[in-house]
Structure formats: C-alpha cells, structure tokens
Amino acid sequence: MEPLDVELEDGELELPNDPMQVLMGPAHPAMHGTIRIALELSGETIRKADVQIGYLHRGFEKMCERGTWTQCFPYVDRLNYASPLLNNVGFALAVEKMLSVTVPERCQHYRVALGELARICDHLVCLGAMAMELGAFTPFLYYVKARELIWDVFEEETGARVTHSFGRVGGMALPPTPFFKEMVRSAVPAVLALVDDGEKLLLKNRIFLDRIENVGVMGKDMALALGWTGVVLRATGVPYDVRKSHPYMTYDRYEFEVPVGTRGDCYDRFMCRAEEMRQSARIIEQALDMMADDGPVSIEDPRIVLPAKDEVYSTIEGTIQHFKIVMEGIQVPAGECYSYTEAGNGELGFYIVSDGSGTPYRVRIRPPCFASTQGLERMIVGAMLPDVVPTFGSINMIGGECDH
Amino acid sequence: MSKQVLDRIAQVFGAAILETHSAFGDDTAVVEPSHWLEIARFLRDDPASSMDHFIDLTAVDYPQRSGTRFDVVLHLRSSERLHRVRLKARIGARCANPAADANPAADVAEAALPKIDSLTSVWVGANWFERECFDMFGIAFIGHPDLRRILMYEQFVGYPLRKDYPAAKTQPLLEYRQADNEKLPPFDEHEGMSFGRKTHADRQPGRNLLGFEED
Numbered sequence: 001m002e003p004l005d006v007e008l009e010d011g012e013l014e015l016p017n018d019p020m021q022v023l024m025g026p027a028h029p030a031m032h033g034t035i036r037i038a039l040e041l042s043g044e045t046i047r048k049a050d051v052q053i054g055y056l057h058r059g060f061e062k063m064c065e066r067g068t069w070t071q072c073f074p075y076v077d078r079l080n081y082a083s084p085l086l087n088n089v090g091f092a093l094a095v096e097k098m099l100s101v102t103v104p105e106r107c108q109h110y111r112v113a114l115g116e117l118a119r120i121c122d123h124l125v126c127l128g129a130m131a132m133e134l135g136a137f138t139p140f141l142y143y144v145k146a147r148e149l150i151w152d153v154f155e156e157e158t159g160a161r162v163t164h165s166f167g168r169v170g171g172m173a174l175p176p177t178p179f180f181k182e183m184v185r186s187a188v189p190a191v192l193a194l195v196d197d198g199e200k201l202l203l204k205n206r207i208f209l210d211r212i213e214n215v216g217v218m219g220k221d222m223a224l225a226l227g228w229t230g231v232v233l234r235a236t237g238v239p240y241d242v243r244k245s246h247p248y249m250t251y252d253r254y255e256f257e258v259p260v261g262t263r264g265d266c267y268d269r270f271m272c273r274a275e276e277m278r279q280s281a282r283i284i285e286q287a288l289d290m291m292a293d294d295g296p297v298s299i300e301d302p303r304i305v306l307p308a309k310d311e312v313y314s315t316i317e318g319t320i321q322h323f324k325i326v327m328e329g330i331q332v333p334a335g336e337c338y339s340y341t342e343a344g345n346g347e348l349g350f351y352i353v354s355d356g357s358g359t360p361y362r363v364r365i366r367p368p369c370f371a372s373t374q375g376l377e378r379m380i381v382g383a384m385l386p387d388v389v390p391t392f393g394s395i396n397m398i399g400g401e402c403d404h
Numbered sequence: 405m406s407k408q409v410l411d412r413i414a415q416v417f418g419a420a421i422l423e424t425h426s427a428f429g430d431d432t433a434v435v436e437p438s439h440w441l442e443i444a445r446f447l448r449d450d451p452a453s454s455m456d457h458f459i460d461l462t463a464v465d466y467p468q469r470s471g472t473r474f475d476v477v478l479h480l481r482s483s484e485r486l487h488r489v490r491l492k493a494r495i496g497a498r499c500a501n502p503a504a505d506a507n508p509a510a511d512v513a514e515a516a517l518p519k520i521d522s523l524t525s526v527w528v529g530a531n532w533f534e535r536e537c538f539d540m541f542g543i544a545f546i547g548h549p550d551l552r553r554i555l556m557y558e559q560f561v562g563y564p565l566r567k568d569y570p571a572a573k574t575q576p577l578l579e580y581r582q583a584d585n586e587k588l589p590p591f592d593e594h595e596g597m598s599f600g601r602k603t604h605a606d607r608q609p610g611r612n613l614l615g616f617e618e619d
Contacts, residue, residue, distance in 0.1 A: 225456065225529050226458070226527075227460070227529035336427070337427070338479055349479070351477065370536075371458075371532070373532075
C-alpha cells in the first residue's frame with residue numbers, strides 16, 4: 001500500500017467535478033424501509049432532494065369503502081402503528097360526531113388514559129429510533145424497555161400488544177379491567193424513570209448534541225403553510241395543540257402544559273417530545289383520579305352498540321340487534337364531517353362522507369406526518385448528507401400513516 | 405366563529421359562493437371552481453380570516469351525481485384566530501358525448517381530466533396534497549410545479565379512489581408467480597367483504613347499498 005501522505009503536484013489528482021446522485025433508501029436503515037430520497041450532492045452538501053413516498057401504500061381509503069363503519073377500526077389501527085389507540089379513538093369520535101352521540105364520562109377518561117399511554121409509546125419509539133440511527137444504541141434499549149411496560153398494560157386491557165382494534169363507535173370494546181388503575185399507576189413512574197435514564201445518556205453527550213443542534217431548522221410561517229401540526233410545529237414556536245386549542249373529550253378538565261420550542265431544529269423537536277411524555281403522565285394521573293370505578297363505558301343505543309353476548313344467545317331482541325349491526329352496519333346519517341384529534345404526530349383528521357347507509361361513502365384520513373414529510377426536502381437542501389438522518393428521525397415519519 | 409368568515413366571503417364574492425352550510429359544526433362554503441384560487445388567496449390575506457394554516461386537501465367522487473362528478477375539498481385553519489373553514493368546489497362536468505362516458509379508457513386520458521387551479525402559490529403545503537389528489541382521483545391542478553404520482557408508481561394506469569376503479573384489481577409490475585395456493589392475488593371481487601354487502605358498481609340509483617329504496 002502506498003503511503004497516504006505522498007505529495008501530489010497540482011492537477012495530478014483529478015477528481016470528478018459533476019454533482020453526484022445518491023439514492024438514499026428505501027433499504028437504508030435510517031429510512032425505515034418506507035421512503036426514498038433521491039439526492040444530488042456536491043461534495044457532501046445536498047443541492048437537490050426529492051423525497052419519494054408510497055412504499056407502504058395499502059389503499060386504506062378504498063378498503064374502508066367496502067365494509068361497515070365498525071370494520072374500519074382494524075384499518076385505522078394500522079395507520080400509525082406506534083400509537084394505534086389514538087387512531088381508534090380519533091375515528092370513533094369522527095363517527096360519533098356524525099351520529100351526534102357522546103360517550104359516558106367514564107369512557108372518556110378511559111379513552112384519554114389509554115390514548116396518553118399510546119402517545120408516550122409513540123414518542124418513545126421516535127426518540128429511541130432517532131438516537132439509534134445516530135449510533136446511540138443503549139438509549140433505544142431503555143426506551144423499548146419502557147414501551148414494554150406500557151404494552152403490558154395494553155395487553156392486559158385489550159388482549160393485543162400492537163394492533164388493538166379496541167375502539168368502538170359509542171364506547172370501547174370492553175370496560176376497564178378491575179386492576180387497570182393499579183397497573184397504570186405502577187407502570188407510569190417506571191416508564192418516566194427509564195425516560196430520564198435514556199435522556200441522561202443523550203443530553204450529556206457532545207456528539208449527539210452536535211448532530212441535532214441547529215440541524216433541520218424550520219421557520220414558523222413555513223411550517224404553517226406546509227400544514228405541519230403536532231410536535232414538529234410546536235418545536236418551531238407555534239403553541240398549537242388540538243387538546244388545548246380545540247379541546248375534545250375531557251381534555252379541558254386536565255391541567256397540563258404544552259411545551260414549545262424556539263428554533264425549530266432537531267434538538268427542539270427532541271426536547272418537546274421528551275417533555276410531552278411527562279405531561280402525558282400528568283394527564284394520565286388526573287384521568288385515573290377522575291375515572292369512576294363502575295358505570296357504563298358504552299352508550300345505551302341499540303342501533304349503535306352491540307348487545308352483550310348472553311343477550312344475543314338468549315333473547316330475540318338481542319339477536320336481531322346484533323344481526324342488524326353486524327350485517328347492515330351502523331346507520332350513519334347522510335352528510336359530511338371533519339373531526340380531528342391530537343395523535344402522536346399531530347392533527348389526525350378524518351373527513352368522512354356518509355350516504356346514509358351502513359357503509360362509509362368516503363373516509364379520508366389526514367395523516368399528520370404526510371405534511372411533515374413534505375417539509376423534509378426544505379430542511380435538508382443545503383445541509384450535509386449526515387444531517388438527513390437526525391432530521392428524518394426527528395419528524396417521526398410513520399409509513400402506514402403517511403402512505404395511507 | 406367562522407360563520408363570520410362565510411358571511412365575509414359571501415359578501416365579497418357574491419355569486420361565486422354557490423352555497424354555505426354548517427352541518428355538524430363544520431362551516432362550509434361551496435364555491436365556483438373558476439374563483440377557487442382567488443377565494444383561497446383572499447382567505448389567507450384578509451386580516452379578518454387570516455387562514456395561514458393549511459390543513460387538508462382532498463376530493464370525493466360522485467359518479468352518479470348529475471352535472472359535476474368530483475368535489476375538491478379544502479380544510480383551512482387560522483393560527484391566529486383559531487377558526488376553521490371548509491371550501492368545496494364541484495368540478496368535472498359530464499362530457500356531452502355519451503359514448504365517451506361509457507368508455508373508461510377515454511375517462512382516464514390526460515386531456516379528459518377535470519381541472520382546477522393549483523393552490524401551491526398560496527400555501528406551499530398544497531403541493532403533496534394536490535399530487536395525491538391527482539394520483540388517486542385524476543384531477544389536474546393547473547399551475548402545479550410538479551404534478552406526478554406520489555403514492556402509486558408511475559406505470560400505474562387509472563385512478564384508484566374513483567368509484568369505478570374495481571377494488572380487487574391489481575397491476576403488478578412483475579407477474580405473480582404460479583402457485584397452487586388459490587389465495588394469491590388477484591382475489592375474488594368480494595374478498596374481504598361481509599356477506600350480503602355490495603360494491604358500489606352494484607348500486608342502483610335511488611336505492612341504498614342493500615337494494616332498498618331510499619327515503
């Protein structure tokens with residue numbers, strides 16, 4: 001091998017001058033297997049970028065037009081598979097808005113508690129994956145361990161660890177188990193302790209900070225025009241949280257803060273997510289305190305909610321009621337409505353159109369990270385190639401949601 | 405709250421606002437497609453509405469409606485005044501030639517696509533949403549900087565979210581391998597549908613999906 005420090009005369013070493021094309025993803029580990037970025041590089045600086053999505057397109061909206069309203073729940077589970085319960089509740093609220101019904105208060109607190117646990121999961125996955133993609137593997141293990149604690153609660157409550165399909169129009173599939181409060185009260189402090197441990201490893205680490213500070217900066221006005229919502233928007237300094245600005249369910253009765261950033265860089269997005277987990281823990285605590293120990297979780301409307309199984313097998317009314325809902329579906333009045341909730345990544349909207357039958361005419365989801373991913377190109381053009389990894393990690397693009 | 409916005413645009417644009425309603429608490433204005441861009445820009449710039457937050461843009465297909473076939477639906481929000489509004493435009497007039505209506509190939513030809521102005525000059529975020537709309541419904545946005553498919557691949561033919569696109573149809577780029585397993589795609593037309601349920605194509609005018617007469 002020749003020595004590297006051999007002296008070269010000017011012009012002896014010819015390097016190509018043309019911009020270099022690099023296709024990053026979908027097999028690149030930091031691209032989650034669901035996105036490809038066609039980059040044009042000059043040295044290591046990105047001159048052009050084309051973000052290409054669609055690798056996980058599954059025709060969700062088309063499938064929803066084929067079943068009953070209730071049959072949409074398994075599909076919405078798979079939108080943001082990091083926090084399926086939030087999607088379940090979001091869709092249930094949209095249909096309930098059209099039916100003009102409100103679920104009992106106990107169910108609302110239950111939905112909030114489960115939803116906030118799901119939000120913590122979502123943020124844990126995002127922060128853990130972001131750190132791991134930057135080479136910090138250990139915090140990821142801490143965060144996954146914390147997520148495991150929450151998933152144990154979900155498993156006990158819903159019977160499934162990942163895709164629960166637990167929401168129903170007019171309530172939840174099952175009432176809370178007798179030890180729900182106890183389980184959550186012991187799991188949440190353990191989760192927060194792990195979050196602190198993971199954070200200590202990251203935020204005292206100069207390498208990690210250097211890679212996220214002032215990287216992927218986005219301004220307020222541009223973020224709004226791009227349709228950004230959720231954490232990514234709040235990191236730019238806009239205090240828009242659906243739970244505060246347009247409270248739904250019982251969110252107006254809890255005390256919690258909405259963390260906002262100042263610069264809109266990857267560091268702000270990281271810190272907002274970390275703080276939101278602590279705020280979610282506060283909400284969970286209040287929701288558990290306010291939640292009654294007994295009482296109905298579903299509304300009592302035979303046209304909307306399935307009867308209990310023993311009634312179906314023993315009474316004719318129950319059989320007919322069950323048959324009508326399963327075979328014909330819930331009859332949602334004709335019209336259109338847009339219902340929005342704060343999901344893990346931001347405003348998850350459902351624009352639903354009904355023709356008055358038991359089958360949705362159109363279910364449009366407004367995925368929050370579709371808009372966030374759209375802004376990726378603006379954040380990485382002019383940056384260095386390695387900056388793509390933390391920037392992409394910090395917007396938490398979830399393929400199932402973004403690609404429909 | 406945003407009722408005031410509806411009143412304001414009705415006052416400024418007059419006949420270009422075809423109708424307004426507030427069903428389920430969502431304030432909606434149906435506007436003339438030729439004024440689409442103008443009204444959108446007004447909503448963003450007018451200090452009384454200041455709709456600076458782009459939320460959503462999508463479309464709905466009504467193949468059985470007389471007159472126009474598609475609704476383009478836009479949702480906006482104001483970050484300052486915290487109000488929201490929905491704008492709709494009805495586009496895609498039926499062609500006078502009934503033969504072209506019966507021929508699906510003519511329906512997806514570039515020239516026959518329904519058209520509306522692009523909003524990318526007002527909110528940059530409209531870019532991907534309009535591309536998705538083009539991809540799924542075949543709506544051409546005039547003035548869009550980069551109108552190509554976004555979720556489907558470029559070799560894909562047709563517009564999958566139109567009601568006349570069969571749900572069981574597949575367009576594989578590589579042929580499916582031959583196997584004895586009957587469950588390999590393409591599936592049966594009724595795969596995954598609950599018993600007795602009908603597709604949109606089976607639907608008769610004036611009857612609901614179960615075949616009963618509508619009220």
